[in-house]
Amino acid sequence: MELLGTVREIRQAVKAARLAGKRVGLVPTMGYLHDGHLSLMREARQASDFVVVSIFVNPTQFGPNEDLSRYPRDLDRDLALCAAVPVDAVFHPEVGDVYPQPFLTSVRVAKLTEGLCGASRPGHFEGVATVVAKLFNIVRPDVAFFGQKDAQQLAVIRRMALDLNLDDIAIRAVPTAREADGLAMSSRNVYLSPPERQAALVLSRALKAAGEQVAGGIRDMAALADSVRAQIAAEPLADIDYVSIVDYDTLQPLERLEHGRALAAVAVRFGKTRLIDNCILEAQ
Numbered sequence: 001m002e003l004l005g006t007v008r009e010i011r012q013a014v015k016a017a018r019l020a021g022k023r024v025g026l027v028p029t030m031g032y033l034h035d036g037h038l039s040l041m042r043e044a045r046q047a048s049d050f051v052v053v054s055i056f057v058n059p060t061q062f063g064p065n066e067d068l069s070r071y072p073r074d075l076d077r078d079l080a081l082c083a084a085v086p087v088d089a090v091f092h093p094e095v096g097d098v099y100p101q102p103f104l105t106s107v108r109v110a111k112l113t114e115g116l117c118g119a120s121r122p123g124h125f126e127g128v129a130t131v132v133a134k135l136f137n138i139v140r141p142d143v144a145f146f147g148q149k150d151a152q153q154l155a156v157i158r159r160m161a162l163d164l165n166l167d168d169i170a171i172r173a174v175p176t177a178r179e180a181d182g183l184a185m186s187s188r189n190v191y192l193s194p195p196e197r198q199a200a201l202v203l204s205r206a207l208k209a210a211g212e213q214v215a216g217g218i219r220d221m222a223a224l225a226d227s228v229r230a231q232i233a234a235e236p237l238a239d240i241d242y243v244s245i246v247d248y249d250t251l252q253p254l255e256r257l258e259h260g261r262a263l264a265a266v267a268v269r270f271g272k273t274r275l276i277d278n279c280i281l282e283a284q
């Protein structure tokens, strides 16, 4: 496995792989890897011949009062996990190499970024779309892997790829990896105190119950969102940012789900830690 720290080096490595006829897979991450990231890498291993994992804590997707400076990092541990999959290359650039100064360009996907996390994290998805567009251009993968855990991010990236004619890059969604007790894996889970960690289980519990309600024939999404909100609000350590049920593709609020797919999405603070989770609701 190669560790490559510059845009020039990763471009050379990918070029060599492509000349050898290999299909290139990309897994973008911010590091501090867990089993969720590893499931993306394993999918990439299956679906491509040259797997690139990027590890880059992207400053432009953090707001001024967010956790950029204390975002957890452990490159040595990350490299050992990547080597065990195994992947072929880890791209770990410096901020200055990714964002030469002055940096004047950004990618903004309208509408899809207005609700859910976009409402409380202004500029976040602009940072995400911009860095993913850059990674797509640097690596030029045949296929890129993203977690369903960040469902809005996935929708934004799919739209960006379509709108900017990056449609020769296939985008694959990978289901959310969870701890045995249901908590969605996240690099931010390390911030949780033991009581917060226990309280956070309410998210997966409430979302699972919502899925069961829809499977049982419930079609009123506004009432269902109220019921999910009430379950989460009953947990004293939970401070709700949003609980929404939206159309899966447009991310617009949904009153009723008669057929097709909806997304139940939540963002909730436990102490200083903001967690997100979601589940896909499906009606036949």
Ligand code: AMP
Pocket: 028, 029, 030, 031, 035, 036, 037, 039, 040, 145, 146, 147, 148, 149, 150, 174, 175, 176, 177, 178, 184, 185, 186, 187
């Ligand atoms: P991050 O390092 O948090 O930016 O995440 C990098 C990629 O891993 C994104 O595509 C995430 O959606 C994905 N990811 C994060 N947590 C999980 C999880 N629990 N299950 C599946 N994918 C995940």
